[in-house]
Amino acid sequence: MSMKRRDEFDRRAWLAEQDLTHLEEVYLRGLMFLDRRFRLVDYLEVMEDMYYKINLQLPKSHTEQYNLDNKFWYWYPLYSLGLLTLLAYIVAAVTGALLGFYYAPSVAGDPADAYSQMLFIMGDLDFGFMLRSIHRWAAQFMVAAVFLHMLRVYFTGAYKEPRELNWIIGVILLVLTIGFGFTGYLLPWNQLSFWAGQIGIEMALTTPIIGEWVDELIFGGSEPGQPTLMRMYILHVFFLPFIVTALIAIHIGIVWMQGIAEPH
Secondary structure (H helix, E strand, C coil), rough: HHHHHHHHHHHHHHHHHHHHHHHHHHHHHHHHHHHHHHHHHHHHHHHHHHHHHHHHHHHCHHHHCCCCCHHHHHHHHHHHHHHHHHHHHHHHHHHHHHHHHCCCCCCCCCCCHHHEEEHHHHHCCCCHHHHHHHHHHHHHHHHHHHHHHHHHHHHHHHCCCCCCCHHHHHHHHHHHHHHHHHHHHHHCHHHHHHHHHHHHHHHHHHHCCCHHHHHHCCCCCCCCCHHHHHHHHHHHHHHHHHHHHHHHHHHHHHHHHCCCCCCC
């Protein structure tokens, strides 16, 4: 390398070092400014301490912990069904929130408006067909995944002591997932939705003693109509998401505290 090129290289390196020093100074000054007002460093230390404690407590993978590499029934992907259910729920929640910008159960008290809006989403809205399809398939995948997850937990004996409470929460989540599917099935208000609502009404009426009260509370009458659609919409959009999200958080928290269950 010639002397001239070496000098040019050294000059550029010095400039780069000066720029880096200037950026570091700006970063430190900004951090000090925020720390004096919001005690950021203290909270960062708390978060760092929590991070290391959580990582120390996380269990090993099931295959590593119990040396199950050569046993097909306890093959590790079978223990990922809960995660797949969670991912499907997140996808369904995000796409459902986006669909909520363009869907309403009725405009002037006529439930047929819901069907018209569904046709608008499927036919005229940009990417509407894709958005509704992703929402629908994510919901169906979630139902299948949570059902298979419960089967895996049952046949490997993971519901036994000390995990009885989490098993009960899982059963409740399965029922609520089916409720999610049923309420969402009625929202397009096509022929399938109408007759599914009629079947739901007949099932509610067969409930001993409180059948009529349950029918009026959930379906709003003995025939599917505007009250039925409004109740399904409120359950699907307002009640079930908050309840299911809270129970999923508790469910995952208990799994984290107890670790992955050893197969019996």
